[in-house]
Structure formats: C-alpha cells, structure tokens
Amino acid sequence: MSTVIDSLRTAVALAAGGDPTLWRTALLSLQVSGTACLIGAGFGITLGAALAVSRFPGQHALIVIVNTLLGMPSVVVGLLVYLLLSRQGPLGQYGILFTPAAMVVAQSVLVVPLIAALTRRQLLASLAEGGDQLQSLGAGAPATALLLLVHERFGLLTVLLTAFGRAIAEVGAVMIVGGNIDGVTRVMTTTIALETSKGDLPLALALGLILLSVTGVVNVAIGLLQWRGTRTPLQAFG
Amino acid sequence: MTAPGGTAPLITLRRAGVSFGATRALQGIDLALHRGERLVMVGPNGSGKTTLLRLMHGLLAHEGERRVHPLQPEGREPVCAMLFQRPFLLHLSVQWNVRVGLWLQGVPRREHAARSADALERVGLGGLARRRARELSGGQQQRLALARAFALQPDILFLDEPTASLDPGAKREIEALITATAGPELTLVMSTHDLRQARRLASRVIFLDEGRLLADLEVGRFFEGAALPEAATRFLKGELTWSH
C-alpha cells in the first residue's frame, strides 16, 4: 500500500516538476501511437467497410481471420515485425529497425484488425437500416461504404479512440522493434517496464499513473468533440 | 387518366417470381405498367406487395422476365425513385441528404444546388435546408424523402406504404404532395394497407395474396361490385368494417 501512496506523490511531483525527459517520453508515446492509429485507420476502415458492404468469395474466412487477429498478443506482433525489418528480413534494407518508424509500423499492424472488426460492426447496423434504400438510390458497394462511413463518423471516432488506447498501452511490440533506446525509442510503457526491472517500483507506478492521465485527457478531448457534434453527451462518451 | 390499354408499357413482368431461400415470395406475376398510371397494390400482410415493388424497381434477383421499355417519345430509359415506409436519412443536413441522391444518380455537380433547393421548396422544407435531417418530425422526414426523390426528376415513383407510420395530418400532407405531382409526367406505383387511401389515389388497383396476383382492375370496378376472387372480397370486407 505504501508503494501506491509513494507513487501518487511521485506522480504529482513529476508532473508538476516538468521534467523534460518525462515530457519527451510522453510526447513520443503520443506521436508513435497517434501516427500508428491514423495509418491503421486507413487500412482498417477500408477493410472493415469492405467486409461490411461487399460480397466476395472467401469473405467469411476473412472475417474469421480478422476477428482472430484481434486477440494477437502485442509481443507476437513485435516479433513478426522485427523479423520483417531485420537486416536479414525482406524490408531490412530500409534500416528502420530500432527507430520510431519501426514502432509506428508495429503498432499499425497491431491496430488494423481491431479497427477493421469494429468498423465492420459499426457499419452493419446502419447497413441493415438503410442499405437497400441506398441501393434504390443507385449506390453500389463503394458508394454505400463511403456514405455509411460519413453517416457513422462519430462512431468511427470512438473506434479510433479504442485503437489508440490499445496502441499507447502496449509494451511488447515497441520493446522488440524499438529496442527501448534512451532518447530515441524509449516510450512511456517501455520506461515503466525498465523502471520495474530496475526495482524502482514507485517510479514505475507513478509513470503508469501519468500515462493513464495522458490517455484520459485524449479520451475527454475526443468525447467533447463528439458531444458538440451530436449534442447527446451520454452517447458521446459511450 | 389514361386507359391502361392505350399507351405503350414502361415495365413488363412475365411469369416473374422471387424466392428468398426456401420461401417463395412471389410467383407467376404477369404485369404491365403504363405511363401515367397510378397503380396501387393492396393485400394482406405478407402477400408480397413490398417484394413486388422492389422487383419492379429492379432491386431483386428473380425468375421469369422483367423488361424496362424506353419512354415514348423521349426514347430514353425511365428514371425510377422509391419511397420507403421509414425513410433512411443520413446524419447530414436536410439539403445534403437531397444532394446525396443527386450525386448517386450522376447529376452534374453544378446542377446540385438548384435542383435540391427546388425539390425542398416543392415539399415545403425550403426553410429547413440546413437542419440536421434526423431532427425532423416523422412527417417532415417523409417529405424530405419525397424531395430526395423529386430532385431526381423521376419518371416512375415507387412508394412502399409511405404513410403507414405517420399521423393523420402528416398523412394528408404526403398524399397531397403525391397527387399534386402525379400526372402524365410521373407514373406512380404504390402499396398500401389503407383501402380508403387506395381509393383516393389509384387509377388502377391490383390485389395480391400469398405471392400471387389475383385481381387487376380499374379502381372504380375494383371497389364497386366487379366479380372479385374470394380472397379479395374477404379482404375488402375485413378492412371496410373498421372506421378510420
């Protein structure tokens, strides 16, 4: 219990003290996970929309695969991306292993199945409600997908937020492909892992609380955006 | 009102049928739709009215033959639009919902503003152009759906129980808008369970039961004494004993 109280005090002191390393680490976490979510959204939303709206052979197999990949452990994703980016791997010549770019790649791979599955689920409801009406207006599959994405844009924001939460909280993938290099690829979660292994538990917990607060602020910001957009506060935070 | 036999047909169905899996929703349908008609379908729930509408509009896979004939004298394919019992409106403004319809049809962008404003005026929603579509009342939403359809300048308008979910006032508004615009330029095909509405709006009535077309008569003859199949007679009696 005293560890927790120590950590709360340390957390407040760190946050108030404006330690530059801390803020640089937090900023890197936000950048890596934020970029990964945007890239992952590009692929994930497209895939999710296609799975919702189109009919093509092998569709059901693909849906099962996507749903299974949802549960992929982040450390496995990290390992696979490492093998891809290693000098001996197919993409080794770009030399992006152990840089923030590699972390962005790994986290993008991590969130694509999540975004795809959630987007598909989001669209299926609207599709049931109005798919045939859009069809009667002359919309083919691509137009239907586009219109429903616009229609569901606030729901999609929640999907992206969920993906962001998953990305910024994971440590397995970024540890392996980033190497936890001080000042280059060290993010909040890998710092917490490092401090834990050094036995500095109060500091590790304090950093954890700070990370949680950062994610909390992002959630609140997006929630406010949605509230102004839909004017139904309860729905916005759901 | 034009006599069914006199003009060339727009859509013909020959021995057409529709199945959903093991269920046969429609079978053996022979029907010809003529320009300027106001064709109303009646029948019990589950008789296949909605399916027949969608089949005529071209939304369903089917057996048998469905043919769309070019308009005379214009020589082009007829433009179709459909109204549903509960209109699906996007989370956009009123005018954007109309513009989406124009975009989907491929109308050139420069015409969008004028045609959508025009259509909204016609249905009396001109002042609400920027409102969120989903905030409108039931009657207003159906009027928006009508505007969306009118903006496309359709030759054939399909309506699937368009006033079933509306209160009497809204129902009257919608009916008024439909009758105001129907004419030699706009052919109507409508389904309804409201027989008085059928009487008010139709030029020709068909009766469906269990996926089969059992009666097809001019409106006067349908409601006044012509020899009808038993199912139709029972249906009429059943309905008319209730007061609306």
Next chain:
Amino acid sequence: MVPLNLRRRLIGALLAIAGIGLALQAPPARAQDARFIVMASTTSTEQSGLFAHLLPAFKQATGIDVRVVAVGTGQALDQARRGDADIVFVHDTAAEQKFVAEGFATERRNVMYNDFVLIGPKADPAGVKGHDIAAALKRIAATGQPFVSRGDKSGTHSAELRQWKRAGIDIAAARPAGYKDCGCGMGPALNMAAATNAYVLSDRGTWLSFKNRGDLTILVEGDQALFNQYGVMVVNPAKHPHAKAALAQQFADWVVSPAGQQAIAAYKIGGEQLFFPNAGR
C-alpha cells in the same frame, strides 16, 4: 448557435493543426541522428547506469551518437549476427571468441571488468557467507534453499553456470530443490529473489543501483572466480556491408584509450567504483 458547417470547418482546422504539429516533430529527430551507431549490449550494463555516464563523453569527443539496445548477452550477439547492430559490448569471453571465430568480428578487445556477487537473505539460511563461491553453491544445493537463475543466455547466466560446474553440480542433469529459472533480466531476477527471499548471482553494478532490495544483502564476494570481463567487438563489414564499421571503430578505439578508460573508472555509485578498466591487459 454556430451553424453546422462552420463548426465542422473549425473542427477540421483543429485536427489539421494537430496533424501538422505531429508531423513537424519528426524532422528534428532525424536531423540530429545523422551520425549514430547501434550498439548491442546487456541489460546489466545499461541498468548499472554506466552508459548514461560514458556515452555523453564519447559524443562530446567525436560527435557520434551511440544507440544502445540492451538485451541479454546471447540475444545481443544474435542481433549482431543478423546485422541489426554495428558494435557489440558484452561480458562473456567464451561467447565473444566464438563470435570472432565465426567471422562476425575481426577481433575482440578487453575493456573493463567488474565482479559478480552472491546475493541472499540477511538471515542466510544456507550459511554461505564468505569468499568462496563454489562452496557457497554446494551449500545452497545441499540445503535446497531457493535460488533464482536468469536462464536467459546472458553473460551473468553463463558465469552462474560456470560456477555450478566448478562446485561439481550439473544443473542440466539435476537441478537443486529450490532452483528457479526465470528466463529474465537481472532486474526482474533480483525482484523475484527479493520477493521470495532467495539467493541470486548478480553483477555488482546492477545490485548497487537496484532499489527493491527487500531483505537481501551481499553474502559472497571477492572470489577470483567471480571476475567478470567485458569486451567490445566491431561487427565485421565483410559480413554486413551496411554496418557502420568506421564509426563503430571510433568507439572501440575510444573506449580502450586513456580517455575512455578514465571515464569508466570515474563512474561511481554512492562513492563506490563499479567497473575497473583493463584494456590491453
């Protein structure tokens, strides 16, 4: 009430600004990392804090950034074999010599040494306190007291296995009753030992900077056998042409030079020197 499209434009502008802000962060990082090498080293070396002390001095002397990826010795060498590092800095002479024999480096150089210490509960239930590591391990095996092993192919793990062998105990064949193989780094192993009041072999550097000691203390030290030699090897450009051999060589040269050796000797925790430079000896 702000009209719908104006509000949308405002939100769009906010998002655009945020996006640009994010994107602008990237270039500065790339500008300063023009001269850098990737060094594969061990968690124990990093956690001792040596690099935070040593590398800035090197950067000042040469302008080269050293990016340390800290893993176990075995993993560090494998990483270099794959070509994912430019230089290796570990503490397992036998494994390093194998690395050179395989051609992945042209030579290895001694840099510094520190020592291992046997950590255990203050109460010392196995009665090992003293200066003889082989005797201590024999007693731990005989009494079945808990012992945490890193089990991760690290330099420390190799040293631990060597000591068991010297004590006449074959770990692979018959593990002592309390032997726990965690497959983890030095920090987590110490955490586990603190939590279960177990014995554990650690390098002095990690122990000195370790904060979660619980009831543990140093019980055996000073045995010649606990001497821990660090070596540096530049990855052979013949095997991996893309490796930054020239820059890496600068580090290998600097760390054995008087300047580098002095920097190593100057690193202290609580007034105590952790690493003892011994290049060229």
